[in-house]
Amino acid sequence: MKNKNNSLAVLSRLLKFTKPYTAYLVFTIVSAIVSALATLYAPVLIGSAIDCIIDIGNVDFDKILPIIIQLAAVVLIGAFFQWFMGYCTNILTQNTLKDLRISAFNKLQRVPLKYVDSTPHGDIIARVVTDIDIISDGLLQGFQQLFTGVVTIVGTLCFMISINPAIALVVILITPLSLLVASTIARLCSKKFKEQAALRGEVTALAEEYIGNQKVVKAFSQEKNAEQLFEELNSKLYKVGVRAQFYSALTNPSTRFVNGLVYAGVGIFGAINAIGGGISVGQLSCFLTYANQYTKPFNEISGVIAELQSAFASARRVFELIDSDDEISDADNSVLTEVNGSVEINNVSFSYNPDIELIKDLNLSVKPGQHIAIVGPTGCGKTTIINLLMRFYDTDSGTISVDGNHVKEITRDSLRLSYGMVLQETWIFKGTVRENIAYGKPDATDEEITAAAKAAHCHSFIRRLKNGYDTVISDTSGLSQGQKQLLCIARVMLTRPPMLILDEATSSIDTRTELKIQSAFTKMTSGKTGFIVAHRLSTIKEADCILVMNAGKIIEIGNHKQLLENGGFYAELYNSQFKQA
Numbered sequence: 001m002k003n004k005n006n007s008l009a010v011l012s013r014l015l016k017f018t019k020p021y022t023a024y025l026v027f028t029i030v031s032a033i034v035s036a037l038a039t040l041y042a043p044v045l046i047g048s049a050i051d052c053i054i055d056i057g058n059v060d061f062d063k064i065l066p067i068i069i070q071l072a073a074v075v076l077i078g079a080f081f082q083w084f085m086g087y088c089t090n091i092l093t094q095n096t097l098k099d100l101r102i103s104a105f106n107k108l109q110r111v112p113l114k115y116v117d118s119t120p121h122g123d124i125i126a127r128v129v130t131d132i133d134i135i136s137d138g139l140l141q142g143f144q145q146l147f148t149g150v151v152t153i154v155g156t157l158c159f160m161i162s163i164n165p166a167i168a169l170v171v172i173l174i175t176p177l178s179l180l181v182a183s184t185i186a187r188l189c190s191k192k193f194k195e196q197a198a199l200r201g202e203v204t205a206l207a208e209e210y211i212g213n214q215k216v217v218k219a220f221s222q223e224k225n226a227e228q229l230f231e232e233l234n235s236k237l238y239k240v241g242v243r244a245q246f247y248s249a250l251t252n253p254s255t256r257f258v259n260g261l262v263y264a265g266v267g268i269f270g271a272i273n274a275i276g277g278g279i280s281v282g283q284l285s286c287f288l289t290y291a292n293q294y295t296k297p298f299n300e301i302s303g304v305i306a307e308l309q310s311a312f313a314s315a316r317r318v319f320e321l322i323d324s325d326d327e328i329s330d331a332d333n334s335v336l337t338e339v340n341g342s343v344e345i346n347n348v349s350f351s352y353n354p355d356i357e358l359i360k361d362l363n364l365s366v367k368p369g370q371h372i373a374i375v376g377p378t379g380c381g382k383t384t385i386i387n388l389l390m391r392f393y394d395t396d397s398g399t400i401s402v403d404g405n406h407v408k409e410i411t412r413d414s415l416r417l418s419y420g421m422v423l424q425e426t427w428i429f430k431g432t433v434r435e436n437i438a439y440g441k442p443d444a445t446d447e448e449i450t451a452a453a454k455a456a457h458c459h460s461f462i463r464r465l466k467n468g469y470d471t472v473i474s475d476t477s478g479l480s481q482g483q484k485q486l487l488c489i490a491r492v493m494l495t496r497p498p499m500l501i502l503d504e505a506t507s508s509i510d511t512r513t514e515l516k517i518q519s520a521f522t523k524m525t526s527g528k529t530g531f532i533v534a535h536r537l538s539t540i541k542e543a544d545c546i547l548v549m550n551a552g553k554i555i556e557i558g559n560h561k562q563l564l565e566n567g568g569f570y571a572e573l574y575n576s577q578f579k580q581a
Contacts, residue, residue, distance in 0.1 A: 031085035032147035038078030047286030122205030138311020149297030341529030348398030
């Protein structure tokens with residue numbers, strides 16, 4: 001794992017995302033080389049021009065004019081390729097990050113629900129959005145300055161060696177000091193940027209959690225506590241951020257100090273050589289320019305290294321998401337078709353946490369067309385059964401079969417499409433009312449959508465919206481919780497699946513509308529298998545069979561009348577609704 005997360009391994013993985021855009025990478029490298037060589041050739045021309053100044057009033061203008069023309073051409077060529085490198089780098093970076101972001105988002109569609117349930121949603125959002133933006137900054141600066149810097153360093157050394165190897169040796173001997181400074185700062189930055197990226201994800205998660213639940217915070221007057229909790233976490237991020245930026249800020253002054261040593265060494269040694277006739281004044285001027293150009297990339301590369309450390313820290317978090325385990329693959333391509341609705345649950349055991357037992361040795365046989373109600377106290381495993389039926393989670397042991405087909409031997413898509421599920425939590429995405437209702441059947445006709453809305457008793461309020469079925473809505477568009485729930489019910493009614501799962505589906509609807517919905521459900525579920533999770537026991541009187549659960553086990557089974565006559569746990573739950581406090 002350590003080797004997998006080191007900077008070279010992370011860089012290698014990032015570069016794999018650039019493969020489809022290799023042409024732009026090649027153009028970037030070529031542009032960096034041409035731009036750097038043009039920049040390096042300019043001092044040679046300037047030095048030659050200086051040597052044409054022989055004495056006061058003695059200047060060889062015939063030689064200077066062609067040099068000036070060459071210099072102008074070199075500057076224009078360097079400027080063009082500098083621009084072209086930036087253009088190619090932008091295209092390369094943005095396309096690479098687009099693919100990386102798509103890869104991360106697509107991974108979220110393949111991970112087991114357990115990953116999403118156990119990871120703070122704000123942290124997931126930070127990985128897909130914020131961390132990839134930070135990678136963008138690091139890559140953009142890195143590609144532009146790293147290529148140019150490396151070419152400039154190598155090219156400068158070659159030019160200096162060709163002019164005077166002895167003076168070039170002075171530069172080479174001081175170079176390890178620059179490398180030592182850069183590597184030391186990079187190590188310090190890397191550690192702090194990792195901490196900063198992790199804390200940034202925690203802050204995002206906390207903010208998302210509290211923003212999404214502001215009503216609860218205000219209802220319990222917990223604003224001060226929320227502020228304090230956020231302040232504590234934000235203070236940690238501040239301290240780590242300050243240290244990260246402090247180490248990063250050491251880069252410029254440290255490398256400038258080394259640059260000063262290089263420049264001084266070249267100036268002193270070069271002056272001595274010039275006095276002794278070893279080199280001309282123009283060559284000395286050229287050397288001093290090269291000394292600046294040689295050390296400048298170390299400044300830039302050191303700064304790039306600091307940016308890259310931040311980018312690598314964020315990249316590690318993104319790759320942790322991409323590398324997370326996929327949902328267990330379907331055993332084969334067996335597709336569930338022509339569903340009758342018989343369901344068999346045999347000796348099923350399941351726990352979210354291995355240390356906390358939840359469902360153990362659960363057995364249930366459901367005949368086609370039966371309506372099964374599941375009741376019991378909070379935490380007894382009602383919703384867990386739904387998760388297992390839909391294969392949002394797989395059983396620890398035991399089997400679940402639909403029409404005699406083991407659910408692990410058929411595709412998840414065909415299994416889930418066999419159920420229509422309405423949850424207590426509503427989900428409305430940004431789009432028209434029509435698109436929201438037709439989410440499970442995009443090719444539905446307007447007549448089918450309207451019929452489903454009427455059956456769900458939401459047609460009347462939809463007509464009152466500004467643009468009717470073409471009104472753009474979202475989860476925060478001002479619809480009441482009940483109206484959003486009716487739209488979710490209409491979404492399922494449109495698909496008309498062979499089996500239904502209703503998990504407190506009418507919990508947000510007033511009693512009068514609930515009676516109409518129950519009537520619509522009865523009509524829709526006629527002859528179809530249905531599973532109904534309910535807390536209000538009055539809503540399940542007509543169920544064919546009621547499962548009474550407690551501590552993950554079915555403790556009673558029967559219809560409403562039978563269970564009341566038995567006078568057991570169900571009767572106690574039912575009668576408690578009418579007791580006065």
